[in-house]
Each structure stands twice: as structure tokens, then as C-alpha cells.
Amino acid sequence: MATIAILGAGLGGVLAAYEIRSEVRPEDKVVLISKGDTYHFVPSNPWIAVNWRRRDTIEVNLPPVMKRKHIDFISVGAKRVHPAENRVELEAGGAVDYDYLVIATGPDLAFDEIEGLGPDRFTHSICHIDHAEKAAGAFEAFCEAPGPIVVGAVQGASCYGPAYEFAMILDTELRRRKLRDRVPMTFVTAEPYIGHLGLDGVGDTKSLLESEMRERHIKWITNARVAKVEAGQMSVEELNEDGSVKTGHDLPFAFSMLLPAFRGVPAIVGVEGLVNPRGFVIVDQNQRNPKYPNVFGIGVAVAIPPTGKTPVPVGVPKTGFMIESMVTATARNIGDLVRGRDAVEQATWNAICLADFGDDGVAFVAQPQIPPRNVNWSAHGKWVHFAKEQFERYFIGKLRRGESEPFYESLALKVLGISKLKETKRPHA
Numbered sequence: 001m002a003t004i005a006i007l008g009a010g011l012g013g014v015l016a017a018y019e020i021r022s023e024v025r026p027e028d029k030v031v032l033i034s035k036g037d038t039y040h041f042v043p044s045n046p047w048i049a050v051n052w053r054r055r056d057t058i059e060v061n062l063p064p065v066m067k068r069k070h071i072d073f074i075s076v077g078a079k080r081v082h083p084a085e086n087r088v089e090l091e092a093g094g095a096v097d098y099d100y101l102v103i104a105t106g107p108d109l110a111f112d113e114i115e116g117l118g119p120d121r122f123t124h125s126i127c128h129i130d131h132a133e134k135a136a137g138a139f140e141a142f143c144e145a146p147g148p149i150v151v152g153a154v155q156g157a158s159c160y161g162p163a164y165e166f167a168m169i170l171d172t173e174l175r176r177r178k179l180r181d182r183v184p185m186t187f188v189t190a191e192p193y194i195g196h197l198g199l200d201g202v203g204d205t206k207s208l209l210e211s212e213m214r215e216r217h218i219k220w221i222t223n224a225r226v227a228k229v230e231a232g233q234m235s236v237e238e239l240n241e242d243g244s245v246k247t248g249h250d251l252p253f254a255f256s257m258l259l260p261a262f263r264g265v266p267a268i269v270g271v272e273g274l275v276n277p278r279g280f281v282i283v284d285q286n287q288r289n290p291k292y293p294n295v296f297g298i299g300v301a302v303a304i305p306p307t308g309k310t311p312v313p314v315g316v317p318k319t320g321f322m323i324e325s326m327v328t329a330t331a332r333n334i335g336d337l338v339r340g341r342d343a344v345e346q347a348t349w350n351a352i353c354l355a356d357f358g359d360d361g362v363a364f365v366a367q368p369q370i371p372p373r374n375v376n377w378s379a380h381g382k383w384v385h386f387a388k389e390q391f392e393r394y395f396i397g398k399l400r401r402g403e404s405e406p407f408y409e410s411l412a413l414k415v416l417g418i419s420k421l422k423e424t425k426r427p428h429a
Contacts, residue, residue, distance in 0.1 A: 001027045002338045005088055005098035007078055007267070009034030009062060011042070012299030012323045013104035014399065017071045019327055020102070023335030030070075031096055033088060035077030037062055040129045041396055043320075043388070046166045046356070048132035049257070050139055050173045055129060058396060065402045078105075078267040083274055083292040088267075100334050102296045103281050107262035108269075114154055116229030117260060123229055124257040126162055135257060139170075146179050147254025150234055152188035154226045156261030158300075158315025160189065160197045161355050163259050164209060164362075171216045172358025186251055187213060187220040188236055188258070190312040194220055198317045199351070200307045200371055202364040203378030212357065212380070221249060223311045226258065239311040262300060262315065276303045285346045287330045296334070298326040307370055321352040322369050350375075354388040361385050 004024060006016050009032055017032045024030065039060040047053040066073040074096065080089040081101070088096045109127055111118030119125050124135035142149075151167040153160050167187050174180040191197070194213065195205035213220060223246070227235040234256065236249040263269070264279020273291030275281055281297030282289055289295040297303075300323075304316045325347040333343035351369035355362045361384030367375035 001025075001029060002099040003029045003031060003097065004100045004102065004334055004338075005031045005033060005096050006102045006104060007033050007081070007088060008103070008105035008299075008301070009036075009039055010104065010106045010299065011320060012106075012301075012327055013102075014039050014062070015324060015327045016102050016104055016298060016330060017066065018069060019331035020334055021069055021071055023331040024338050028338055029072065031072040031074060031098070032062075032066055033074045033076070033078055033090075033096060034062065035075075035091075037075045039399065041392060042127075042129075043162075044392055045126040045129060045132040046162055046169050048129060049124070049126050049135040049166065050169055051136050052169075052173075055133060058129070058392070060396065060399045065400065068402045078265075081268050081271060081274070083271060083289075083295050086294070098294075100294050100296070100337065102298060102330055102334075103268065103301050104298045105265045105267070106300045108265045108279070110156070110261040110263050113156070113261060114226050114228065117154065117226070117258060121229065122231055122256070123234075124255070125260065126166055126257060127159075127259065138255060142255040143174075143177060143179060145254070146174075146182040148184045148186070148252050150186050150188055150251050150253040150256040151258070152186075152221075152224070153190060153259040154188075154261060155190045155224075156313045156315060157190055157259050158198055158262050159259055159317050160191060161317065161353055163187070163189065163257075165355050165357065166257055167218055168212065168216065168357030168361075171218065185216075185218045187218050188224045188226065188234075188251070189220065189222055190224060190310075190314050191222055192310045192312075192314070193222055196314065198307070198314050199366060199369060202351070202353075202366045203376050205362065205364060205378050208362055208378060208380050212362070224249075225312050229256070229258075241311055243311050261313075264301065268301075278303070280304075286333055286343050287326055287347060288333070288343065294337075296330045298330055299323045302326070304370075316370065317351075319351040319353055319369065322347070322349050325349055354384050354391065356385050356388045359385060361388065363387070 021030045041058040044058040076090045076092045079091045116122045119131045125131035153163045195209040223239045225237045234251040238246045240246045269279035280303035283297045287296045300318045329345040329347040332345040349368050351366040360382040363384050364378035
């Protein structure tokens, strides 16, 4: 019998628990370690932050679902991973011994790297549902006394789609409340151009997003480095291509949401050979760590180099479709390993995204996610908003019922009419 421990119960961790359970032997033990009992659908956080959704509509209570799937569930966070000892130390004391470990923790949010950044200081976040709920309360107060808004993603961020979504959703909601004419909006981003998305663009995202922002009267600053944030005031440096400071901007704001940079979680930061200097898990083409080959990494926790050099550091996003591909490759590899076979499955790392703008949106497909690509497609229209709503209901409903399937593959097939984007790769013998 083998014990497979999965650290983290976000998108990657929950789906990994489902798929690994189906791939390993009946006698093998699958353990999901989570900091808390609930999973929440992160793509809905921008809607939470303007009170278009309630918390209970996008959450899944995990213990009963995992019990039905014959997966052990531990609702205590990890204090430290000890890969040389095949052991996960828990925050509440005790430990979990494993034969195989899957690290699917997601990121630590590096608000402290910029003075005044974050929901405990002067800006808001939609990275976590707690932050989104706090932003919702602040937005309601803002609507009583409107003023300038600053939205964006700071240097080192590796998730840009939600920043664009939230800027456009704010615009939509303010127009509905007849307040938009009283709210100057500025989009601040580390990207070298609008629509870069950490992917050097996908299809025509540059012109699509620039056009959308012009239409909505949202100004922007690219190659932006946020120096510091104070109450109602943000200092931003706009850089030249050579990294020198082109100009400085002092931006007043009455409400702001800035996505932070990501880093590895404390439980794995500094473990030599397991993570890079930023704390992300080093993996090979089979999602295995080279030094500790019984440790796998999936999702946001994985180290991926940027698509190219930029004046301001820009990270690569790990999208849902890409994460599913990592999960499937990992599950099949562990299934092979427990049966004494070699691990040869490779994730395809394709990307599909529905970016909702409140009343329309942009969809894009990148195959593979990192260029050069075989498929490089984007489109704009009101259908994107309705497609994302449909996918949210579909995903949460399936998860609550404990029905495991390739969700983002279903999105591609059922909503966009695209297939065969998630298949893993098994090299020819």
C-alpha cells in the first residue's frame, strides 16, 4: 500500500485528489491536506467584490465530498514539508508520512514587498474570497462618496486576467449605478503592453483590450513599478525599455485593487533542491522534482520561467486548463509508479480563459500556453459573460456532487466547441 499526500485544496489539489484516487490501486491511501474545510471558485472573486455573488454560492464544503470519494481529509495547514524524510509537518502538531507528495498549495501573496500594499493596508485584493468580501464592503462605502479608482497588477505579478476583469466589472457596475461620470479610472500594470497577460499576448488581446479600455474611458500605465501606497495616494514609476525611470506618477484614489506578486508558501520556501529562490516547486517534464522524484508539483506552486525579458518583472500565469493538464499527468504518473512502471506522462500546458467584463468579455485559447503556439486565438463578445456564468454553475455543481471530470476540457468542448486541448503526452517508446 502506498500513501499519496496532496498539499492544498484549491483547484489543482481538489482535482488531483479526484484523479489520483481513480488512478491508483484500491488499497492505496489518498490524503488531502487543506487549510480549512472549504473550496471556493476563485474565478468568481471579481463578482464577489461588487456584490454580484455571495460567498455561499461559490463555496464547496469538502469533508463530506471527500468522504464519498474515499479520500482522507485533513483540515489543518502544513507547517513544513520535509522531503528528505517523506513527511509533512502540520501546523496543529503531528505529521503525515507519505510515499508520494503532490504540492498544490497555490501561492503566498507578497503584499509586504511593497509599502502600503494589500487589504490590511490601503489597497484591496481579489485573490482570496476573504479579500474579495472586504473589497465588496469598501466598494459600497466608495459608492457613497465616489472618487478616482486605480486597478491593476504590481511588479512580479503572474496573474493579469482578473485585474482586467475587475476594472471592466467596476466600470459596468458604476454605469448601472449612474456613478461612472464621477469616477476617473486608471489601470496600472507591470506588463510591457496592454493585453500581454504574462503570455506575450494571445491572439489579438493587445488591440482587443486596448479598444475595450478606450471605449470605457479607462486610462492605463504599462511598464509600471509601484513604489509605495499611502492612504488615498499611490506612487508609480513608469519605466523605459532599458529599465530606467521614464516618469513618475502620483495617483490619487478613493478605491484601489492591485494584484500582488506571488511566491511559494512558507511550508516549502527555502527547502534546497525542492524550490527556486522565489519558493516555487522545481519540476521536470513529468511534474516531478529532480532532487526528490517522489514529490510532484502542480498549479501556481510550480516554477515557470517568464516568456521573455521585460523592463518590469512579469510572471507567467497558471490557468485552469494548464493546471488540469498538470493534474492529469501527475495522477497517471503516480498510478504507474505504484504499479512499478515508469512515469512518462507529460502535461500539455494549453490555456483557455473566459475574461468577464460584466456585460461582455474576451475569450482566448493558447496551444501551448507559452509561445510559439499551434493555436493562438482570441475573441470578444457578450457571449463570453454568459459562458462564464454557465461554467461557474456547471463547475460548482459538479464539485459539490463529487463528480470528477476534466472541467476545463468540458468548458472547451461544451461552451467553445474546442476539443483535444488537455490531452497529456506519452512519449513514443
